[in-house]
Amino acid sequence: MNTPFADHFVRHEYGRLVARLVRRLGAAHLQAIEDAVQSALLSAVESWPRSVVPDNPPAWLYRVALNQLAGELRRRTRRAELAAKHARDTFEPLSDPPRVPLCGDVRDDLLRMLFACCDDALPVESQLILALRTLCGFDVREIAERLFTTEAGVYKRLARARARLREAPLKVEDLTDAQLATRLPAVQAILYTLFTEGYLSCHTDAALRRELCDEALRLTSVLAEHAIGRTPATHALLSLMHLHSARMTARQDASGGLLLLEEQNRSLWDPEQIRVGLSWLARAAQGELFTRYHAEAGIAAEHCLAPSFGETRWERIVSCYELLENVAPSALHRLNRAVAVAEWRGPAHGLAAIEGLEPPTWLVGSYQWSAVLSDLHRRAGDAQVARRYRDVALAAAPNDAIRLALARRLR
Numbered sequence: 001m002n003t004p005f006a007d008h009f010v011r012h013e014y015g016r017l018v019a020r021l022v023r024r025l026g027a028a029h030l031q032a033i034e035d036a037v038q039s040a041l042l043s044a045v046e047s048w049p050r051s052v053v054p055d056n057p058p059a060w061l062y063r064v065a066l067n068q069l070a071g072e073l074r075r076r077t078r079r080a081e082l083a084a085k086h087a088r089d090t091f092e093p094l095s096d097p098p099r100v101p102l103c104g105d106v107r108d109d110l111l112r113m114l115f116a117c118c119d120d121a122l123p124v125e126s127q128l129i130l131a132l133r134t135l136c137g138f139d140v141r142e143i144a145e146r147l148f149t150t151e152a153g154v155y156k157r158l159a160r161a162r163a164r165l166r167e168a169p170l171k172v173e174d175l176t177d178a179q180l181a182t183r184l185p186a187v188q189a190i191l192y193t194l195f196t197e198g199y200l201s202c203h204t205d206a207a208l209r210r211e212l213c214d215e216a217l218r219l220t221s222v223l224a225e226h227a228i229g230r231t232p233a234t235h236a237l238l239s240l241m242h243l244h245s246a247r248m249t250a251r252q253d254a255s256g257g258l259l260l261l262e263e264q265n266r267s268l269w270d271p272e273q274i275r276v277g278l279s280w281l282a283r284a285a286q287g288e289l290f291t292r293y294h295a296e297a298g299i300a301a302e303h304c305l306a307p308s309f310g311e312t313r314w315e316r317i318v319s320c321y322e323l324l325e326n327v328a329p330s331a332l333h334r335l336n337r338a339v340a341v342a343e344w345r346g347p348a349h350g351l352a353a354i355e356g357l358e359p360p361t362w363l364v365g366s367y368q369w370s371a372v373l374s375d376l377h378r379r380a381g382d383a384q385v386a387r388r389y390r391d392v393a394l395a396a397a398p399n400d401a402i403r404l405a406l407a408r409r410l411r
Helices: 003-025 027-050 057-077 080-091 109-117 124-134 140-147 151-167 177-199 210-225 232-245 271-284 292-305 314-327 331-345 347-353 367-379 383-396 400-410
Strands: none
Touching: 003 027, 003 057, 003 109, 027 057, 027 151, 109 124, 109 177, 109 210, 124 140, 124 151, 124 177, 140 151, 140 177, 177 210, 177 232, 210 232, 232 271, 232 292, 271 292, 292 314, 314 331, 331 347, 331 367, 347 367, 367 383, 367 400, 383 400
């Protein structure tokens, strides 16, 4: 099994296996379930290249993980009754576990578990970290990069979240409509982060990870079909994902390098997916609720509708960024607005848009901050300052694809 395929396979199956086993055995055994799933996936990656791949790989992985988990639970409990119960589970004929209705039946195990992870007793960031690690297969470094925090902070929050599930285990089917509605914003945030990591990854080996985008889009589509998830915010999020996905093919060159927006061949953009994205955006406009997903989908729509980079309606994009800052204040959003202002009115106005901004530590240490300042100062004619920021940006880039794209832009 080659490395790219192995990475994709592990990412694809990890969350599904964890979700399925948690639904069968309960969240109190989450740590043991994660260990068993990791062991099963490692066995597959190591053994399948030297032997025949099973006819039903997911079923094989489920059986191996369940066998190991049953043995671990026997050793842990040392009680014959519980050991016998799990032994029966292990050796009974393989079949899908019975479907459990969830207040109208959220049809996907992984989506059910996302709601379960979003426990109101946990801080929102802890909910996000637990879901990204446990169900989406992100490693700690990826989570720290994406959430602009430290790896130590991720470990600490992850430990507290797992402890909470052990102390107050919740069956997914016990969630009420009111609890689902309360947890919906956190689930939307997780799906947004999952898609964002796929669209421009912090992973050291790849800048684009299509499988993450596809999974986020699939789960969001399931969410939009459910009575609880059928909201303007979900529709706007789904619009955003479709509009970005429509441009994925054009974002890489023949060698896999990352292409900037102005370098992309727009004839490669998927017109049907753009149409779908715009239709979801129209549905999102129903009602008075306006979220960050509406603003970001509006920005994506402007890019998709522009005949060329030079014909982009940058004044509308600036307006969308202003709305985004109102509903979700962030120094990063202001930085992005400065880029749009520079395209609309020139680099001097772009620099003026961030004048007086005191960026937080996480932003100063990111490649985005230095890359934007380098680009604006270069275009404004200050080559010395531009070079200084360029060097910082290139050093902070998380992977070679982003580093090479920055080098072309900032040279």
